[in-house]
Amino acid sequence: MRNMESSAAGGGGGDLSSSFPSSVVSEWNFAVSRRYQYLLDKSTPHVLRRWMAFAVIASIYVIRVFFLQGFYIVSYGLGIYILNLLIAFLSPQVDPEIEDLSDGPTLPTRGSEEFRPFVRRLPEFKFWYSITKAFCIAFVMTFFIVFDVPVFWPVLLFYWLMLFTLTMKKQILHMVKYKYVPFTCGKQRYTGKKVVSTDDASLSRD
Numbered sequence: 001m002r003n004m005e006s007s008a009a010g011g012g013g014g015d016l017s018s019s020f021p022s023s024v025v026s027e028w029n030f031a032v033s034r035r036y037q038y039l040l041d042k043s044t045p046h047v048l049r050r051w052m053a054f055a056v057i058a059s060i061y062v063i064r065v066f067f068l069q070g071f072y073i074v075s076y077g078l079g080i081y082i083l084n085l086l087i088a089f090l091s092p093q094v095d096p097e098i099e100d101l102s103d104g105p106t107l108p109t110r111g112s113e114e115f116r117p118f119v120r121r122l123p124e125f126k127f128w129y130s131i132t133k134a135f136c137i138a139f140v141m142t143f144f145i146v147f148d149v150p151v152f153w154p155v156l157l158f159y160w161l162m163l164f165t166l167t168m169k170k171q172i173l174h175m176v177k178y179k180y181v182p183f184t185c186g187k188q189r190y191t192g193k194k195v196v197s198t199d200d201a202s203l204s205r206d
Contacts, residue, residue, distance in 0.1 A: 040129070044125055047124070050128050050132075051128065053132070054128060054131065054132045054135070057132060057135050057136065057139070058135050060139065061135050061138060061139045061142075064139065064142055065142065068142065068148075070142075070148045071138075071141070071142050071147060071148050072149075072151050072153040072156055073147065073148075073149045073151060073156075074138050074141050074142065074147050075138070075156075076156045076160060077138075078134055078135070078138045079160050080160070080163075081134050082131055082134065083160075083163065083164055083167060085122060085127055085130055085131055085134075087167060087171060088120075088121045088122035088127075089120055089121075089122045089124070089127045089182075090120075090171055090175075090182045091120070091121045091122075091171070091174075091182075092118065092119060092120065092121065092180060092182075093119040093120060093121050094119075096178045118180065118181065118182055118183070120182070
């Protein structure tokens with residue numbers, strides 16, 4: 001009986017010791033993810049710095065691919081993904097072809113009397129985050145020879161340029177048809193009537 005109790009106690013201790021590393025790893029993972037999210041939240045208002053960092057990352061990737069003279073399939077997939085992100089960035093959150101906007105809020109136009117900010121399908125921060133993460137993933141993929149598929153890159157480049165031209169043409173025609181502009185330069189401010197001081201009033205009387 002004592003042997004059974006001692007073996008049971010030993011088995012319970014083994015379960016606790018095996019669960020201890022997993023709990024430490026989960027806590028460490030939670031702390032890292034929370035710190036990472038905190039840094040992302042802190043970088044949200046710094047638009048220029050974020051895009052400058054993206055330009056550095058993109059330049060590093062382009063230089064590496066140029067010197068390696070390979071990984072064209074990776075670059076082509078990256079280009080298609082960037083094109084999809086760009087279309088979502090330039091598109092309104094509510095497509096006027098699907099939703100009836102006659103009674104609801106309309107898209108901002110240049111001649112509109114009331115200022116309505118353009119609400120994107122893909123916000124600027126998510127656009128930056130997605131495209132930066134895509135370049136980082138593509139950069140890591142260049143270290144694995146399995147992704148270096150031999151292809152004739154001018155054909156891929158020509159096909160991507162043709163796809164980019166047709167897609168952007170369709171998007172511009174959509175903007176013209178529904179009369180919206182995907183860019184707003186700040187918030188418009190409205191000033192009331194100028195208050196005339198007593199000194200100005202006395203001078204005007206004179």
